[in-house]
Amino acid sequence: MEAEPQSIFYDGRTSRRHSVTINVGDKLEIVEHGVTLASWEWHDIRRLEMRGESLRLTAITAPDLARLDISDTLLKQRIASLCPVLERASRPTRSAQLRTVALVMLMLISVAGLLWFGIPYVAARVAPAIPIAWEKRLGDVADAQIGKIFPGKTCGSRAGTAALNTLMERLTEKSDLPYAPTITVIRSNVPNAFALPGGKIYLLEGLLARANSPDEIAGVLAHELGHLRHRDHLRRLVANGGTAYVVGLFFGDVAGAGALLFATRELLGAAYSRETESNADHVAAEIMAQLHRSPVPMGELLLRIEKSDDGGAIGLLRDHPLSVSRLTELKKLDTGNHAPPLLTNEEWAALKTICG
Amino acid sequence: MTIAAATDFGSPPATPRDSPVEFAGDRRAFRQLVVRGAFAELLTLGFYRFWLATATRRVLWSSTAVDGEPFEYHGTARELFLGLVFAVAILAPFYLLNFLLGVEAERQKTFASLPLVLAFVLFRQFAIYRARRYRLHRTSWRGIRFGMTGSGWKYAAIAAMRGGLNGLTLGAALPWSQAALERYKMNHTTFGELEGRFEGTGGELFKRGWWLWALMFFAPLAFLLLTATGTKNGFAAASILLITVVGAPFWYATFKAIEWKWWLEGLRIGGMSVSSNLSPRALIGTYWKVAGFLILIFVVAIIVAIAGTYGMTLAGFSMPKAGSKGSIPLPFLVVWGATYLLALLGFGVVFRIYLLRRVWQIVSDSATVHHVEQADDVAARPGSASALGEGFADSLDLFGF
Numbered sequence: 001m002e003a004e005p006q007s008i009f010y011d012g013r014t015s016r017r018h019s020v021t022i023n024v025g026d027k028l029e030i031v032e033h034g035v036t037l038a039s040w041e042w043h044d045i046r047r048l049e050m051r052g053e054s055l056r057l058t059a060i061t062a063p064d065l066a067r068l069d070i071s072d073t074l075l076k077q078r079i080a081s082l083c084p085v086l087e088r089a090s091r092p093t094r095s096a097q098l099r100t101v102a103l104v105m106l107m108l109i110s111v112a113g114l115l116w117f118g119i120p121y122v123a124a125r126v127a128p129a130i131p132i133a134w135e136k137r138l139g140d141v142a143d144a145q146i147g148k149i150f151p152g153k154t155c156g157s158r159a160g161t162a163a164l165n166t167l168m169e170r171l172t173e174k175s176d177l178p179y180a181p182t183i184t185v186i187r188s189n190v191p192n193a194f195a196l197p198g199g200k201i202y203l204l205e206g207l208l209a210r211a212n213s214p215d216e217i218a219g220v221l222a223h224e225l226g227h228l229r230h231r232d233h234l235r236r237l238v239a240n241g242g243t244a245y246v247v248g249l250f251f252g253d254v255a256g257a258g259a260l261l262f263a264t265r266e267l268l269g270a271a272y273s274r275e276t277e278s279n280a281d282h283v284a285a286e287i288m289a290q291l292h293r294s295p296v297p298m299g300e301l302l303l304r305i306e307k308s309d310d311g312g313a314i315g316l317l318r319d320h321p322l323s324v325s326r327l328t329e330l331k332k333l334d335t336g337n338h339a340p341p342l343l344t345n346e347e348w349a350a351l352k353t354i355c356g
Numbered sequence: 357m358t359i360a361a362a363t364d365f366g367s368p369p370a371t372p373r374d375s376p377v378e379f380a381g382d383r384r385a386f387r388q389l390v391v392r393g394a395f396a397e398l399l400t401l402g403f404y405r406f407w408l409a410t411a412t413r414r415v416l417w418s419s420t421a422v423d424g425e426p427f428e429y430h431g432t433a434r435e436l437f438l439g440l441v442f443a444v445a446i447l448a449p450f451y452l453l454n455f456l457l458g459v460e461a462e463r464q465k466t467f468a469s470l471p472l473v474l475a476f477v478l479f480r481q482f483a484i485y486r487a488r489r490y491r492l493h494r495t496s497w498r499g500i501r502f503g504m505t506g507s508g509w510k511y512a513a514i515a516a517m518r519g520g521l522n523g524l525t526l527g528a529a530l531p532w533s534q535a536a537l538e539r540y541k542m543n544h545t546t547f548g549e550l551e552g553r554f555e556g557t558g559g560e561l562f563k564r565g566w567w568l569w570a571l572m573f574f575a576p577l578a579f580l581l582l583t584a585t586g587t588k589n590g591f592a593a594a595s596i597l598l599i600t601v602v603g604a605p606f607w608y609a610t611f612k613a614i615e616w617k618w619w620l621e622g623l624r625i626g627g628m629s630v631s632s633n634l635s636p637r638a639l640i641g642t643y644w645k646v647a648g649f650l651i652l653i654f655v656v657a658i659i660v661a662i663a664g665t666y667g668m669t670l671a672g673f674s675m676p677k678a679g680s681k682g683s684i685p686l687p688f689l690v691v692w693g694a695t696y697l698l699a700l701l702g703f704g705v706v707f708r709i710y711l712l713r714r715v716w717q718i719v720s721d722s723a724t725v726h727h728v729e730q731a732d733d734v735a736a737r738p739g740s741a742s743a744l745g746e747g748f749a750d751s752l753d754l755f756g757f
Contacts, residue, residue, distance in 0.1 A: 013735065104403050
């Protein structure tokens with residue numbers, strides 16, 4: 001037993017600052033005015049990080065916040081030499097660090113898996129369960145936005161509208177949709193067509209201008225009916241919403257997630273839509289086959305537009321400028337033309353000039 | 357042991373003692389910590405933020421001492437991370453509801469989503485309260501933990517009501533609102549068995565800062581009047597605009613300094629109180645530095661983005677023609693995204709160095725704790741708090757309410 005200069009001890013039960021002496025023996029004894037406040041086994045003692053010169057100790061058997069601060073240099077060295085595992089608590093061990101890194105990597109991988117497989121899977125199952133009435137509501141919202149983008153620019157000569165309705169009726173009959181979609185032609189040079197959730201199909205004048213036959217337009221419209229049948233909008237919406245939620249919340253740090261979200265959407269969106277486009281093409285081929293017409297002209301139209309626009313700048317193609325492979329696929333599904341064209345020459349001429 | 361305690365240095369009550377709050381932080385080490393942290397955040401796609409927040413707190417807490425004894429922070433990154441995971445799971449249905457109501461509101465062009473926005477405002481206040489609770493429970497001094505009781509929902513209700521009042525009075529009620537919120541927080545704050553209080557009053561804060569409120573209220577009014585009355589007053593109008601907008605760091609820093617001093621002087625824990633010699637000008641330099649760095653980062657980011665876009669064009673990638681509906685090629689998105697992320701990380705570093713550490717240091721150094729002898733013999737009280745509140749706060753921050 002030897003008396004050392006005063007050290008400071010907090011017992012973790014009260015905030016009292018005990019000025020203590022340390023007895024170095026079988027155990028480390030903390031003594032105040034001859035009374036032993038605590039005695040710690042050497043292998044229970046851990047060092048804690050502390051600013052300044054003092055050595056701050058605690059013991060794993062002591063109350064959580066018990067602290068012993070030693071400032072005497074000799075005593076510090078003495079204690080350090082007697083404690084076999086002094087550093088264990090103050091720093092995470094290498095294996096603990098590795099475990100943490102592994103945990104984070106695992107988390108990243110599982111989030112990536114969730115984004116890549118999980119969310120599209122869930123979306124494909126959730127979308128069909130959403131009532132049509134809800135889908136129509138979403139469509140109304142989107143429709144209001146279309147109205148803003150193309151204000152007052154719909155076309156409709158009487159003969160052209162009649163021809164278009166004839167075409168749509170024939171296609172819809174075979175489309176297996178639980179509701180009747182509507183079709184509107186918009187005055188715009190962009191060669192495009194799109195469907196809104198709930199069954200509003202828009203055909204842009206630019207596409208009509210570049211089409212050479214009714215079958216080309218029929219194929220495109222049948223393709224849009226395919227999107228409606230598969231409820232691709234809802235799937236995409238559910239998938240995007242889920243992606244935004246997962247990415248946004250997990251990766252955090254305020255707007256940093258915004259950029260990440262954008263990138264993820266672009267990457268996942270492309271892969272996802274390649275599949276949905278191909279599915280819609282299959283529906284188009286199926287509908288055309290039931291009408292005994294070939295789906296190939298649609299593929300030719302898309303390819304023609306893609307070539308003239310040097311690289312898929314239109315909605316139908318934009319996610320995958322791979323019209324050649326789509327055309328090949330459509331040719332495989334082709335059952336040939338065994339019926340007269342879907343529109344007469346007069347009707348086709350009227351449709352081509354629907355915008356006057 | 358109790359006998360020994362009773363015979364300890366002299367007999368209680370001890371003589372009154374004051375102690376300055378001492379901050380002994382290493383500026384360079386902190387800068388290194390946050391810069392490295394920012395890169396780690398980039399590499400881990402943001403996951404590192406839990407570790408960075410914890411490391412930052414540990415440094416700040418342990419650098420700050422009262423009566424020669426530093427504070428200790430006991431929180432862990434793992435707690436924060438799990439808190440977020442639970443928050444994400446719990447919040448998911450709310451976000452779904454939010455989305456559905458949003459669609460409905462858009463369709464009907466009504467304010468159908470307003471109640472939901474209000475619910476999120478409430479929830480955010482709840483999260484703020486619970487996050488404070490978590491941090492206090494993970495803070496100790498002299499081997500005793502701080503703690504916090506009270507109800508997060510009650511606090512949220514008070515905060516929402518007060519926020520409404522602030523809006524209705526165009527900010528005039530702010531001092532009283534701040535006082536009410538601080539009262540609720542401090543009345544439920546404990547250090548061991550000592551109870552906290554808040555004795556700052558709204559009137560006192562108003563007395564110190566009313567001129568700032570008047571400036572922010574009347575300057576835009578004067579500007580509008582001057583510009584409305586004609587072009588003659590162009591110079592006067594422009595100078596008012598200059599004073600309020602360009603001078604914003606001045607006014608905000610002054611307001612924050614006044615508020616900090618008022619807050620410190622209102623704190624009570626047991627018989628302890630705090631005084632502060634913080635000058636209203638004390639934070640102006642710091643806020644100007646923040647403004648300067650933010651502008652610098654912004655400008656650099658724009659230059660980098662432009663240069664990167666040009667570089668990509670040279671490398672053979674081209675942007676879709678104007679007017680066509682094409683999508684932007686991925687390389688451009690990558691360049692812009694990377695610039696954006698780096699700029700954000702830069703903002704984060706500036707924020708942590710100046711608004712966190714520097715303000716912390718200035719405010720701490722200004723403070724003196726009186727009757728610190730009252731903390732000489734305080735018993736601990738049991739209790740703990742989860743990091744869920746902080747998880748909520750973290751997840752909500754993202755949506756920038």
